[in-house]
Each structure stands twice: as structure tokens, then as C-alpha cells.
Amino acid sequence: MTSRVPYAGQRPRDLGGGVRSVPVPIPGSPLGYTLVYAIDSPGGPLLVDAGWNHPDAWQALSAGLSELGTDVSAVRGVVVTHFHPDHAGLAGRVREESGAWIAMHEEDARLVKLMRGFGERAHRDFQSEMLRRAGAPALTLEDGARPEPPAQPDLELRDGDLIDLPGRTLRAIHTPGHTPGHVCLFLEDAARLFTGDHVLPDITPHIGIYPYDRDDIDPLDDFLTSLDKVAALGRTEALPAHERIFDDTAARAAEIRAHHEDKLVRLAAVLAEPLTIWEAAALMRWNRSWEDLSPMLRGMAAGEAAAHLRALEARGLIRRLPEVDPVRFVAVDS
Numbered sequence: 001m002t003s004r005v006p007y008a009g010q011r012p013r014d015l016g017g018g019v020r021s022v023p024v025p026i027p028g029s030p031l032g033y034t035l036v037y038a039i040d041s042p043g044g045p046l047l048v049d050a051g052w053n054h055p056d057a058w059q060a061l062s063a064g065l066s067e068l069g070t071d072v073s074a075v076r077g078v079v080v081t082h083f084h085p086d087h088a089g090l091a092g093r094v095r096e097e098s099g100a101w102i103a104m105h106e107e108d109a110r111l112v113k114l115m116r117g118f119g120e121r122a123h124r125d126f127q128s129e130m131l132r133r134a135g136a137p138a139l140t141l142e143d144g145a146r147p148e149p150p151a152q153p154d155l156e157l158r159d160g161d162l163i164d165l166p167g168r169t170l171r172a173i174h175t176p177g178h179t180p181g182h183v184c185l186f187l188e189d190a191a192r193l194f195t196g197d198h199v200l201p202d203i204t205p206h207i208g209i210y211p212y213d214r215d216d217i218d219p220l221d222d223f224l225t226s227l228d229k230v231a232a233l234g235r236t237e238a239l240p241a242h243e244r245i246f247d248d249t250a251a252r253a254a255e256i257r258a259h260h261e262d263k264l265v266r267l268a269a270v271l272a273e274p275l276t277i278w279e280a281a282a283l284m285r286w287n288r289s290w291e292d293l294s295p296m297l298r299g300m301a302a303g304e305a306a307a308h309l310r311a312l313e314a315r316g317l318i319r320r321l322p323e324v325d326p327v328r329f330v331a332v333d334s
């Protein structure tokens with residue numbers, strides 16, 4: 001974690017080569033804003049992400065596009081890098097105003113479908129059972145209103161698909177990890193990579209596993225493989241969804257990989273004694289002390305701990321004790 005530029009310091013920008021960026025605020029979030037990109041084409045601009053669904057965000061997006069000489073009504077399509085509300089939230093509103101299509105990777109489209117059918121009550125029950133199985137003390141998660149699920153996309157993307165953008169070559173690169181259907185978009189004719197949340201200049205995206213005790217997936221391994229995948233594209237300029245644009249995606253991807261490898265080594269070292277997911281999370285290093293994390297942030301930290309435990313298990317370095325509830329993990333050699 002390092003310095004964050006506040007939203008107030010951001011302006012819409014023409015980045016050259018037919019690419020513009022509009023900072024769209026995320027009300028109440030320390031992340032500040034989402035960078036929405038518009039790529040010009042003779043058939044109207046294409047948006048990469050759309051921002052949080054909030055009146056201030058909508059105002060910033062539409063005013064920003066006008067300031068850059070285009071208009072939200074001209075948008076031909078929105079490619080959403082992943083289903084999270086700060087990326088996909090406004091896509092539905094853009095579609096209403098312009099008739100644009102919305103595209104998303106099929107894995108995230110599947111999650112959106114699930115979320116849209118999942119009531120508030122079912123969501124809360126799911127969370128409390130997940131926390132119990134992780135060994136969390138009885139706690140109430142604050143009931144903060146859940147953001148509305150994003151709009152269902154019109155197009156589902158797969159790895160390698162070319163986006164319908166006349167005159168440009170824009171390819172979807174499936175980069176699972178932060179979400180199962182996260183995509184980066186590679187503007188091949190300009191060696192520019194829209195990285196979404198996959199590769200950010202100063203922070204690392206949340207990599208979690210839900211429910212925490214799943215043993216049939218390995219999102220951290222997926223994420224590390226996805227880092228290698230974008231590094232293999234050669235030297236590219238990164239246009240991320242937060243913070244700022246930077247050079248050399250591959251170098252930053254290598255740093256993020258090293259950060260997680262380091263976290264894995266330190267986590268394995270505390271597992272001489274069997275620990276629950278919650279106990280392991282409390283012993284890991286976060287950007288503030290465990291005591292200072294809100295219940296919501298502890299829940300996310302537990303998700304992140306769970307993803308690291310699962311990766312260590314898949315590498316054969318730790319194992320889960322049979323028939324214990326809550327589940328406990330221990331190093332294989334102890």
C-alpha cells in the first residue's frame with residue numbers, strides 16, 4: 001500500500017492514439033475512483049468498465065466523456081473487466097442511454113446470474129455459515145446495503161476473443177484470480193493493456209475464496225498463472241482501472257507474484273500447529289493490525305487467508321485435518 005491520489009486531483013484525459021480516460025468516483029471508498037477508458041472507433045467509442053452505480057459517478061462519466069469531445073449516447077459497447085460494482089455498476093445505465101451492448105467473460109456472467117437470483121436473507125445465511133466453518137467468533141457482519149447486482153451482459157467473452165471494434169485490434173485475455181472471469185484487454189496495435197484490477201501499480205487486488213473452505217478451486221494459483229500470462233505479452237503499457245497508468249506491466253506482474261510467494265512462505269511457517277482459517281488470518285500481515293480491521297475487512301482478510309491456505313495445500317505443503325469442524329490446516333511435516 002502506498003500513496004493514493006484522491007479523486008479531487010483527477011481529470012478526464014486524452015491519452016493519445018484514440019484512447020481517453022475518465023476518472024469516475026466511488027463514493028465512500030478509499031480507492032477513490034475507477035478509471036473508465038474510452039477507445040475511439042468509426043462506429044462510436046468503446047468503454048472499458050463503466051464505474052459505480054451512483055448519481056455522482058454517472059454525472060462524472062457523462063460530463064467527462066463530453067469534455068473529451070464524445071458523448072455517452074454514442075457509446076457502441078461496454079466491456080466489463082469483471083463483475084465488481086466499481087467496474088460493472090454503471091454498464092446497465094450506459095446501455096439504457098446509448099443502446100450499447102455489454103460484454104463480460106462467461107465465468108463472471110455466470111456469477112452475475114447467480115447474484116441476481118440471490119436474496120438478501122440467503123446472502124446473510126451463506127455468510128454466517130461460511131464464517132462459522134472458518135472458526136470465526138460469533139460476530140455480526142454490518143448490514144451495509146449490498147450494491148445492486150450488475151446488469152446481465154449481452155455478450156459473453158472467452159479467452160482470446162476479439163472485441164467488435166472497427167479499425168482496432170482489441171483482444172480479451174482471460175486473467176482469472178481476482179474474479180473467475182476477470183479479463184484484461186490487449187490493444188494489440190498499440191501494445192497497450194487495459195489491466196482492470198489484475199495488475200495495479202501500487203496495490204494488489206483481493207484474491208479470496210468463497211466459501212472459505214472450498215477445496216475444488218485454487219484462485220491464488222489461477223491469479224499467479226494469469227500474472228505470467230500478461231507478462232508473456234511482452235513489454236506493454238498498463239492502463240489499470242485504479243490509481244494511475246504505468247509502463248511495463250510485466251515488471252509489476254513479477255513484483256506482485258513475489259509478494260504472494262513471500263506471503264505463502266510466511267503463512268506456511270506459522271502452521272506447525274493446526275490453525276483454523278480465522279486464526280491463520282489473524283496471524284498474517286495486513287495493511288493495519290488485525291484488531292483495527294472492521295468485521296467486513298476481517299471477513300475479506302479471511303477470504304484472502306483461505307486462498308493462500310488452499311494454494312499451500314495444493315502444493316502439498318500443508319494439509320487439512322480430517323473430520324474437524326471448523327476446518328484446521330497444519331504443515332505436512334509436523
Ligand SMILES: [Zn+2]
Nearest residue numbers: 082084178197
Ligand atoms: Zn475488483
